[in-house]
Amino acid sequence: MRSAEIIPSATKTLTIALLGNPNCGKSTVFNQLTGLRQKIGNFPGVTVDKKLGQVNLTNGKVVTLIDLPGTYNLYPTSQDERVVLNILANPADEYYPDAILYIADVTQLEKHFLLFSQVRDLGIPMVLALNMSDAAAEQNIHYDTGAIAKAFNVPTVAISGRSGDNFQQLKTALNQLVTESFTAPKSFYQFSDTEKEISQTIQKKYQLDNPFQALLWAQNSTRLTFLSEAKRGEISQLISDKNFNRLANQVREVMQRFDRFTPMLKKAIQRTETNKISHTEKIDNVVTHRFWGPLIFFALMLVVFQAIYAWSSFPMDMIEAGFASLTEAVNSVMPDAWYTSLLTDGIIAGLGGILIFIPQIAILFLLISILEEVGYMARAVFMFDHLMQRFGMNGRSIVALVSSGACAIPAVMSTRTISNWKERLITILVAPFISCSARIPVYTVLIGFVVPSATIWGVFNQQGLAFMGLYLVSIIAALGSAWVFKKILKTEERSFLLLELPEYRPPVFKNILFTVYEKVKTFVIEAGKVIFVISIILWVLASYGPSNKMELAEKEATTLATQNNLNEAETADLIAGKQIEASYAGHLGKFIEPAIRPLGYDWKIGIALITSFAAREVFIGTMATIYSIGSADDDTGTIRDRMAKEVNPITGKPTYNFATSLSLLVFYIFAMMCMSTLAVVKRETGGWKWPIIQFLFMTGLAYLGAFVVYQIFS
C-alpha cells in the first residue's frame, strides 16, 4: 500500500496523474496548475501526446503532473484510451501515479462518474475536482461538495479551470493527499463470483495488490502491452476456463456502477430542469444545418487557407530576408573558405529552412485550436463523417487536406486530434499530394512550356485553367490513394463514431497560446533535427566533388570567362554552373540519367531533382545555378527564357519541349520532394517506416505518371 513512508526521498518527485472524460476541461486545469513549466512528448511506442508539468503545491513541495488522454472508461477502443489503461493497470509503469487528480464536469456529473468510480477502485490516492463551478452557477445547478466527498469517501474540491477559482484549495487538498497516509476505500463495484475468482487468481499469480486492477488484466489482457506473450496466453486460458464473457461483464459492470452512484449523486445535486432551448442548440440549428452547415464550414476553411497562404507570407519573407542578410554579413567578414560555405550554405541555410515554416504552423494551430476550443470541430466531424469514411478518413481530415493546399507540414501535425489510428495515418499519407505553395514556382516556370498564354472565349486564361487542372489532379491523387490505403490497411480498431458534441464555450486563450507555442517548439526541435541533417548532406553533395574535379571546374570556368570577356557576376555564375556539374550532386545527376531518360529528362534536370528533395522550390534555384544564371536569383522569367534556349545536343531540338515539360509538371505534382514533410511524418507516425513508404509510393507514382505522359506525347 502506498503511504507516507515513500514520500521523504528527495530525489524522486511524486507523480500525480490528471484524469477525466474528454471535454471535462482537463487541459485548462493542467495549464492553470503548471503554467509554462511543461514538457511535451510522446508516450513510448505510440504517438499520443504526453504532457508533463511541474506544480508547486503548498509549502514549496513540487510534484510532477502528467496529463493523461481523456477517456470514458477503462475498456479502450482507441490508441489514446489504451495509453491510460496501460499506465493505470501496470504498477511498474514509469508513469504509474502516486496520486490522481480526477476532473469532472459538475454540470454533467453522472456521465463523468463512471470513469471516476472505476479509477477510485484502483486504490490510488485521489482528489476529485468538480470543474466548471462557474457554468454550474449560471445554469442554476446546486451541489453539495461535502456530501459528495462523504458519499464516495474522496476529498472533493469545486473549481473553475476557466477562472482559476479555488486552485489554492485544490493544491492544499493535493498536498494533504501526498503527505498523509492513505487507506484505499472499499471497492465501489461489487464483483460477481466469477469475477472474484478470476481476479483473485490473477492477483495471486502476478502479485497484484488491487482486485480491480486484476479484473482489468482479465478484461483487457490483449491490450496490455507490458504483459509478456506468455502471460497474455495464461490469462486468456483462465478466461476461457472460467467461461468468462468479457463484453457482457463490462456491460454489467458499467450498469451496476451507474445504478449505484446515480441515486447517491441525485441526493447531492439539485438541478432546475428547464425546457428552454440552449444557446448551443440554437447555434447548431444553423451550423449543422443540411445546407448552411457545409457552406459555413467551407467559408471557415477558406479563411484557414487564406490565412496560412497569404497572411504567413509577410513573416516568411521577413525570416527569409533576415537569413539572407545574415548570410551576406557572414560572407563579408569571414574568409572565402570551405568553413564559411559550411556556415552559410549549410548551417544558416538549414536553420532558415526550418524557421521558415514557423509562421504557417503558428497560424494554422491558432485557428484550429480556436475551432477545437469553442467546440466547432466536433460538428465538422459529424457533418463530414460519411463523406470522408468512403476514403478511410475522418471529418477532421478535411482541415488537414485544406491546410495542405498551403503547406503539408502544419497539415500533418494537425492530424493528432484524429483518434482513430487508421484514419489518422491515411490522412498523413495523402495530405502531401495536395499541391502546396512550394510547388507554385515550379508550376509557374514549367507551365509556359506546356500551355500558351492565350485566353479562351476572351475570359479564361489558358495557363490559369492549366494551373487549376494541376490542383485538381493533386486532389484526385490524394483521395484516390486514400481509397486505396483504406482497402489495404488493416486495423483491429473497430471504427466508431460516438462523439460528444460539447456545449459551445468561449475559447480560453491561454490554452490556445500554449498549443501554438507547443506545436512550434516541437516542430523546431524534433523535425528540425532531421531537416538540419539532410540540409548539411545536400550541401556536401552540391559543394564537393570526387578528387580535384571541383578545382578543375573552377579553373576551366575562369579561363573560359577571361576568353569571353565576362564580367564579375557572369564569371561567378559560370563557375557555379561548372562546379555543380563537377560536384557529387552533378555526378549523381549523371548517374541517374539512364533512369530518368524515359521521362524525357537529362542529367541537368537530374541534378535539380536531387537538390529539390530539400524542398520543391529549390528546383528553380538549381536550374539557375546549372544554367549559370544564378545571380538572376528568383526571377522566374529569366530562368524560363534561359531554359527555353536550352537545346538537346543529340536531337538538336529544345530540351523543354511539350512532352518533357508536361512530364516534369506531372512529376512535381506527385513526387514527395520535401524533406521537412518527411521529417514531420516521421515524428507523427513514430518512426521511419511510414515516411519511407510514403516517399516510395509518391515518388513511384510520380515516376510512372511522368513516364506515361512523356511516352505518349514525345
Add this chain to the structure above:
Amino acid sequence: MTALNSLAPGKSAIIHSFSDEATACKMMSMGILPGSKVKLIRKAPFGGAIYIKADNQQFAIRNNEAECVVLK
C-alpha cells in the same frame, strides 16, 4: 421495437436496450443508458450519422451504432 436510426427528426423516445454489447458499453460509458430519453435532432448533411440529444447532452452517432439502440 424500433431502433434509434428510424426515429424521425424532432421526435423523442426512451431507450429500451442495446442489441450489441460493444456499442452498449461505449454508449453507456458516455451516459446514454437504458431508460434515457433520447431525441433525434437532425441527420448529417451527407447522411451516415445522426445528431441526438440524450439527458441534456448532444452526441453525434453513426447510423450503424444507432441501429443497435433499441427504443421502447
